[in-house]
Amino acid sequence: xxxxxxxxxxxxxxxxxxxxxxxxxxxxxxxxxxxxxxxxxxxxxxxxxxxxxxxxxxxxxxxxxxxxxxxxxxxxxxxxxxxxxxxxxxxxxxxxxxxxxxxxxxxxxxxxxxxxxxxxxxxxxxxxxxxxxxxxxxxxxxxxxxxxxxxxxxxxxxxxxxxxxxxxxxxxxxxxxxxxxxxxxxxxxxxxxxxxxxxxxxxxxxxxxxxxxxxxxxxxxxxxxxxxxxxxxxxxxxxxxxxxxxxxxxxxxxxxxxxxxxxxxxxxxxxxxxxxxxxxxxxxxxxxxxxxxxxxxxxx
Numbered sequence: 001x002x003x004x005x006x007x008x009x010x011x012x013x014x015x016x017x018x019x020x021x022x023x024x025x026x027x028x029x030x031x032x033x034x035x036x037x038x039x040x041x042x043x044x045x046x047x048x049x050x051x052x053x054x055x056x057x058x059x060x061x062x063x064x065x066x067x068x069x070x071x072x073x074x075x076x077x078x079x080x081x082x083x084x085x086x087x088x089x090x091x092x093x094x095x096x097x098x099x100x101x102x103x104x105x106x107x108x109x110x111x112x113x114x115x116x117x118x119x120x121x122x123x124x125x126x127x128x129x130x131x132x133x134x135x136x137x138x139x140x141x142x143x144x145x146x147x148x149x150x151x152x153x154x155x156x157x158x159x160x161x162x163x164x165x166x167x168x169x170x171x172x173x174x175x176x177x178x179x180x181x182x183x184x185x186x187x188x189x190x191x192x193x194x195x196x197x198x199x200x201x202x203x204x205x206x207x208x209x210x211x212x213x214x215x216x217x218x219x220x221x222x223x224x225x226x227x228x229x230x231x232x233x234x235x236x237x238x239x240x241x242x243x244x245x246x247x248x249x250x251x252x253x254x255x256x257x258x259x260x261x262x263x264x265x266x267x268x269x270x271x272x273x274x275x276x277x278x279x280x281x282x283x284x285x286x287x288x289x290x291x292x293x294x295x296x297x298x299x300x
Contacts, residue, residue: 003113004145004154012039013164014061016140016157018071020120020196021085023142023156023164028198031088033206038071039063040214043226043251044258045233061255061279065214066229087204090197092117096178099193105178106171109153110146112195119143121193123177130159130167138182143174221252 008026013019018039025031044061064072071085085091099108109119119142126136145154151171158164181191217225230249250258259279 002145002147002149004147005113005116005118007142007144007156007166010164012063013158016120016142017085018063019156019158019164020118020140020142021089024118024196024198025086025088028088030202031086031204034086034088034204037204037207037211037214038065040211041065041218041252042255043229043249044255046248046250046258047246061259064229066217066225066251069229069232072229072232088199088202090199092195092197093192094195095192096121096181097191100179104175105193106175108193109143109174113144113146115195115197117195117197119193119195121178122181122191123174124180124182125157125177127176127180128169128173130169131157136180136182141177146171218252221254226251 006027007023010019010022010026012022022035022039025035040063042061042063062072064070094108099105112119120140122138123141124136125131125139125141126133128141131137131139139157142156143153144156146152147154152168153171153174154166154168156164156166159167178193226249229251230247233249234247
């Protein structure tokens with residue numbers, strides 16, 4: 001048997017939760033008005049005094065509504081890609097320990113895909129040949145199809161040159177990847193698999209005023225609002241070494257100066273690899289046919 005669920009090419013990939021959500025939603029025109037009402041305000045988390053000679057100096061560029069914190073990212077709150085990520089998606093979490101003793105991960109994944117549900121979860125991608133890694137490494141993977149005739153899954157993740165793309169892997173690789181996840185004692189919420197299904201019949205009325213206000217916040221960041229959001233982010237860094245971090249948030253158009261300086265610093269250090277995900281890079285802009293936005297925006 002073979003079943004492959006539709007997966008679109010999103011103009012925003014950046015990090016797995018964004019890429020996962022939008023790659024599913026862009027298959028459904030009913031969701032376009034909601035999509036174009038979100039993903040407007042951006043922010044960067046900086047670590048003042050960070051050592052740029054570190055292998056992975058911390059920086060991240062994310063989306064958020066500072067009033068609702070929708071789409072925000074913090075280390076201690078990985079739920080933003082789950083139930084509150086979009087009103088158009090059902091998300092059902094199953095802890096790994098509920099799956100492992102009774103059945104194979106392969107059968108669990110296939111069963112969900114047969115029900116037209118995508119499967120998303122952390123895996124030891126070092127066990128999957130397509131990643132071309134030499135050792136163990138955890139990362140979140142989206143599985144959207146399978147083919148029994150060749151015992152392969154279809155999946156999407158950041159592979160070549162940090163680009164989000166689709167690939168295939170063997171059933172045995174996936175089973176090994178989910179049964180050998182590197183221990184995360186400080187982040188137990190990662191150890192679950194999420195079944196994602198599109199909600200047919202959901203409606204969203206495009207809110208022109210909300211979009212207008214969001215664009216204004218993006219173009220002219222409100223310093224008081226940024227400060228309040230900065231305090232929220234600081235209070236949320238509660239795991240591992242992050243407890244000691246004094247973070248600073250930049251928002252809206254102020255982000256571009258920061259990112260320009262950040263990449264200049266990395267280039268001066270002669271880095272062989274720069275994390276392109278910070279710049280919301282898509283796999284291939286020329287291959288993306290973007291849908292039109294809400295009627296109110298088109299006629300404004």
